[in-house]
Amino acid sequence: MQEIKREDLIAKAAQLLADGTVDRVIGWKKGEFDYDVTPAVFTTKEELENEFVWNDFCGANFSKYIKKEAEKSESKVMAFLKPCDTYSFNQLLTEYKFDREKVYVVGVPCNGMLDDSKIKESASGISSVTEENGKVVVDTLYDGKITLERADVLAERCANCKSKKHAAYDELLGTEGEVLDSKRFDEVEKLEKMTPDERFAFWQNELSRCIRCNACRNICPACTCEKCVFDNPASGVENKAISDSFEEKMFHIIRAFHVVGRCTDCGECSRVCPQNIPLHLLNRKFIKDINGFYGEYQAGAEVGSRAPIVDYTKEDLEPSEAVERGEENA
Amino acid sequence: MSIINDSLIPVIGVVTDIRIDTPDVKTFRVVTPDGKKAFDHKPGQCAMLSIPGVGEAMFSITSSPTNTEFMEFSIKKCGCLTQWLHAMEVGQQITIRGPYGNAFPVDTEFVGKDMLFIAGGIGLAPLRSVINYCRHYRDKYGKIDIVYGSRSMEDLVDYKEIIDEWVKDDGIDVHLTIDREQPEWTGHVGFVPNYVKELGFDTNKTAILCGPPIMIKFTLAGLQEIGFDKTQVYTTMELRMKCGIGKCGRCNIGSKYVCKDGPVFRCDQVDELPDEY
Amino acid sequence: MRKISLDKLDQLFAEISSKSALYIPVDTAAGAKFEKYDGTKKMSDALNTVRSAKDFFFPQTENLVDFKVEGKTIEIKETVKEDEDFVVFGVRACDVKSFEILDRVFLADPVDNFYKNRRDHGIIVSMACTRPAETCFCQTFGIDATAPAGDIECHKTTDAVYLEAKTDKGAKLLKSLNALTEDADASAVEAQKAQTKEVFKKLPLAGLDASAFGDGKTNEFFNAPEWKTLSESCLGCGTCTFVCPTCQCYDIKDFNTGHEVKRFRCWDSCMYSDFTRMAHGNPRLTQVERFRQRFMHKLVYYPTNNEGIFGCVGCGRCMAKCPINMNIVKVMKKLGGNK
Numbered sequence: 001m002q003e004i005k006r007e008d009l010i011a012k013a014a015q016l017l018a019d020g021t022v023d024r025v026i027g028w029k030k031g032e033f034d035y036d037v038t039p040a041v042f043t044t045k046e047e048l049e050n051e052f053v054w055n056d057f058c059g060a061n062f063s064k065y066i067k068k069e070a071e072k073s074e075s076k077v078m079a080f081l082k083p084c085d086t087y088s089f090n091q092l093l094t095e096y097k098f099d100r101e102k103v104y105v106v107g108v109p110c111n112g113m114l115d116d117s118k119i120k121e122s123a124s125g126i127s128s129v130t131e132e133n134g135k136v137v138v139d140t141l142y143d144g145k146i147t148l149e150r151a152d153v154l155a156e157r158c159a160n161c162k163s164k165k166h167a168a169y170d171e172l173l174g175t176e177g178e179v180l181d182s183k184r185f186d187e188v189e190k191l192e193k194m195t196p197d198e199r200f201a202f203w204q205n206e207l208s209r210c211i212r213c214n215a216c217r218n219i220c221p222a223c224t225c226e227k228c229v230f231d232n233p234a235s236g237v238e239n240k241a242i243s244d245s246f247e248e249k250m251f252h253i254i255r256a257f258h259v260v261g262r263c264t265d266c267g268e269c270s271r272v273c274p275q276n277i278p279l280h281l282l283n284r285k286f287i288k289d290i291n292g293f294y295g296e297y298q299a300g301a302e303v304g305s306r307a308p309i310v311d312y313t314k315e316d317l318e319p320s321e322a323v324e325r326g327e328e329n330a
Numbered sequence: 331m332s333i334i335n336d337s338l339i340p341v342i343g344v345v346t347d348i349r350i351d352t353p354d355v356k357t358f359r360v361v362t363p364d365g366k367k368a369f370d371h372k373p374g375q376c377a378m379l380s381i382p383g384v385g386e387a388m389f390s391i392t393s394s395p396t397n398t399e400f401m402e403f404s405i406k407k408c409g410c411l412t413q414w415l416h417a418m419e420v421g422q423q424i425t426i427r428g429p430y431g432n433a434f435p436v437d438t439e440f441v442g443k444d445m446l447f448i449a450g451g452i453g454l455a456p457l458r459s460v461i462n463y464c465r466h467y468r469d470k471y472g473k474i475d476i477v478y479g480s481r482s483m484e485d486l487v488d489y490k491e492i493i494d495e496w497v498k499d500d501g502i503d504v505h506l507t508i509d510r511e512q513p514e515w516t517g518h519v520g521f522v523p524n525y526v527k528e529l530g531f532d533t534n535k536t537a538i539l540c541g542p543p544i545m546i547k548f549t550l551a552g553l554q555e556i557g558f559d560k561t562q563v564y565t566t567m568e569l570r571m572k573c574g575i576g577k578c579g580r581c582n583i584g585s586k587y588v589c590k591d592g593p594v595f596r597c598d599q600v601d602e603l604p605d606e607y
Numbered sequence: 608m609r610k611i612s613l614d615k616l617d618q619l620f621a622e623i624s625s626k627s628a629l630y631i632p633v634d635t636a637a638g639a640k641f642e643k644y645d646g647t648k649k650m651s652d653a654l655n656t657v658r659s660a661k662d663f664f665f666p667q668t669e670n671l672v673d674f675k676v677e678g679k680t681i682e683i684k685e686t687v688k689e690d691e692d693f694v695v696f697g698v699r700a701c702d703v704k705s706f707e708i709l710d711r712v713f714l715a716d717p718v719d720n721f722y723k724n725r726r727d728h729g730i731i732v733s734m735a736c737t738r739p740a741e742t743c744f745c746q747t748f749g750i751d752a753t754a755p756a757g758d759i760e761c762h763k764t765t766d767a768v769y770l771e772a773k774t775d776k777g778a779k780l781l782k783s784l785n786a787l788t789e790d791a792d793a794s795a796v797e798a799q800k801a802q803t804k805e806v807f808k809k810l811p812l813a814g815l816d817a818s819a820f821g822d823g824k825t826n827e828f829f830n831a832p833e834w835k836t837l838s839e840s841c842l843g844c845g846t847c848t849f850v851c852p853t854c855q856c857y858d859i860k861d862f863n864t865g866h867e868v869k870r871f872r873c874w875d876s877c878m879y880s881d882f883t884r885m886a887h888g889n890p891r892l893t894q895v896e897r898f899r900q901r902f903m904h905k906l907v908y909y910p911t912n913n914e915g916i917f918g919c920v921g922c923g924r925c926m927a928k929c930p931i932n933m934n935i936v937k938v939m940k941k942l943g944g945n946k
Binding site: 333334335336337338339340341342382383384385386408409410412419421422423424425568569570572573575576577578579580581582583584585604605606607 | 671672674676679680681683685686687688712713715717719720721724825826829830855856857858859861863868870872875877882883884885886887890891896900903904907908909911912
Binding site for chain 1: 658850933
């Protein structure tokens with residue numbers, strides 16, 4: 001259950017459209033079912049009333065759209081941002097990807113989003129997904145009503161939520177939360193405890209499923225290159241398919257390296273992967289290492305911060321020490 | 331176990347002659363390693379040429395089918411593969427497969443007709459095959475007019491063949507034009523669409539149009555102004571292709587595949603296609 | 608019709624796999640997936656595999672030919688084809704139908720011999736659906752998921768699998784399994800089919816109608832203003848095309864191993880920005896045109912070239928996997944006017 005009601009969000013958006021503060025609103029549009037919402041742009045109150053939705057499936061991060069829509073807007077574009085989204089927002093601002101003056105951020109508290117694929121593991125023929133007394137109730141064609149614990153069907157990134165506190169907004173609806181002490185590095189630690197061979201086998205198995213659809217790259221708020229090296233025929237590494245298994249691993253590893261210090265751990269890569277590859281674990285390993293080597297750093301916590309990896313200080317770890325500590329971890 | 335025999339697998343071609351036409355166009359003569367033509371084709375059809383490791387692309391076959399000894403390709407340097415082709419020396423092997431696409435209806439609709447060929451720049455390449463076919467079977471066609479223009483004198487493709495052969499033929503009028511004045515040029519100066527209107531052809535002709543999209547657009551409008559109907563005008567189109575056989579799915583305009591249903595289209599047929607080319 | 612009790616299914620798989628490669632759907636961390644039967648794997652009960660079954664005939668990558676380049680000379684090393692038969696067990700009706708759609712492309716003149724070779728050697732054992740998902744809309748395209756056909760058609764009940772040969776190829780395979788199976792009458796199967804058909808009537812997408820689309824409708828839909836809003840949040844990834852059983856666009860690329868050049872074919876996506884890019888321009892400059900191409904191809908262009916048959920089988924994979932939940936159903940409803 002989310003704290004703010006759909007009606008309150010529509011009222012806020014309609015008011016900002018009506019008083020001319022903004023000329024377009026990025027929000028979520030309802031789908032065929034309760035769980036298949038789509039990011040969309042709304043320009044009128046009628047559109048909002050007919051199609052706007054705010055529920056437990058509004059997980060999509062709007063970062064990729066803010067840039068595009070801000071360019072189109074003649075006044076400002078309004079975006080509803082959940083706490084985790086605001087980190088991506090700040091990171092994009094840090095990289096000068098859009099003009100802050102062109103965007104009006106309405107912060108929305110988030111109680112965690114559900115993962116429809118987890119629900120589908122326990123329910124087939126879903127007619128509706130609602131909430132009763134803090135539990136998720138799924139009405140099905142075959143087994144009637146199924147009641148699930150919210151914690152069991154929460155998206156991974158929400159179960160390991162790093163912050164209920166917005167890192168940016170122009171206006172906040174509802175109550176502000178706190179930065180959380182998340183358990184998000186537990187899975188990384190499990191990987192670190194593996195032997196190199198076990199870890200290699202783990203990633204070999206996970207990455208072998210990749211179908212190179214580029215969903216992870218295209219949704220990633222940190223992947224903002226105008227022309228990706230993997231799409232550029234002149235780069236020599238452009239490819240649409242696995243030419244060999246080594247090359248395939250390189251795609252994901254290079255991508256992970258490229259977003260180091262800029263990845264806010266929003267988890268979109270894993271959410272969109274059609275092959276359920278836990279891509280976020282690659283990025284989290286980097287975040288954990290940065291934290292360990294250079295001190296705690298959260299990309300997007302504030303605008304203009306320099307990631308330790310691109311910010312030289314005299315206290316920085318010597319490369320030899322980094323290697324040593326890496327080996328201790330391995 | 332046996333060998334897969336598929337139309338996607340090319341044969342070897344040997345480049346036996348390279349002619350420099352213009353600063354950015356070269357004409358390559360290609361035969362198989364045993365000195366034969368790789369395959370027969372009809373005027374307007376294309377072939378896939380490739381340098382393994384560099385790429386493969388579709389080119390119109392510029393020599394006439396009546397040439398039984400070799401094929402020729404006039405190629406403008408504009409991308410990665412064409413750059414490589416331009417750097418080749420005689421004796422280089424390439425790969426070739428084809429023929430692909432439909433052809434100009436030289437043995438049906440065109441028979442007995444007065445022909446008007448209009449080309450701009452490298453656009454002469456696909457028409458050269460048809461022009462030489464019509465010259466070979468001269469009696470099957472009426473009067474032939476050729477309007478050909480380029481940026482400059484140096485950019486006229488096949489200039490030597492035009493001067494040495496085409497203008498000397500009976501019943502063929504060649505009208506050349508260049509975009510801007512040049513001291514050594516005594517011919518017409520001006521853009522092709524305007525020149526066509528100035529020449530004011532009688533409308534009892536079949537016109538074939540090839541060149542940059544903007545030239546095609548204005549020439550077609552000009553032809554209509556002087557009374558041509560779109561059903562009398564043919565053109566040939568180009569889109570990105572990979573397979574050449576209507577399967578890889580990228581060269582379609584609406585439900586038509588340029589590689590298979592084209593590249594030759596009558597202009598009234600082009601009108602029926604959605605505007606996505 | 609023959610039948611085998613569920614507890615003997617492993618024996619059936621063992622028997623088939625002793626003669627030819629056998630693929631069955633199995634459950635994995637990434638959902639159901641066809642895997643080669645190794646004597647221990649259990650058949651998944653999932654409604655469908657995450658990736659479609661088109662991989663068997665049109666794999667994501669395949670080598671077409673190798674070249675050895677030395678100085679000015681090129682040597683062509685042809686590809687040797689496999690002549691072994693293989694059996695794919697448990698293919699749903701939508702995927703069975705998708706082969707027909709792919710056939711119309713790859714087996715049309717000139718025949719794609721790489722594809723044909725696999726089709727010739729592949730034996731399809733289908734599996735009737737009993738518990739369709741809310742995302743299923745095969746019936747929109749006239750597909751009967753309770754009669755999936757293939758070379759052998761199977762129906763799984765609570766205690767047995769019923770098998771019926773539908774082609775000569777299937778009859779030959781089924782006959783070779785006679786020692787394990789027994790004759791059966793169709794009553795149990797018919798009862799189950801009737802029950803499933805009732806479920807299909809109740810599916811949320813049961814009323815989805817494709818009749819607004821089809822042969823010759825290019826001009827009616829091409830310039831529809833709705834394409835812009837429908838495509839506005841499309842990320843331009845290839846997920847829908849790669850999980851789709853009927854998407855068949857491909858690219859041909861060269862890979863230089865350092866010793867030789869491998870020319871391979873791989874899946875491509877019309878959703879990608881470089882799909883139609885040429886040295887001198889691109890006819891589909893924005894995601895609006897690319898998005899439109901994909902759906903026009905399935906709903907209009909393909910039917911125009913194939914006697915009205917649609918290029919979609921209603922499997923619902925794109926609905927389940929699109930990162931932003933845009934899909935052919937939403938397109939059909941928006942453009943075709945049915946709600």
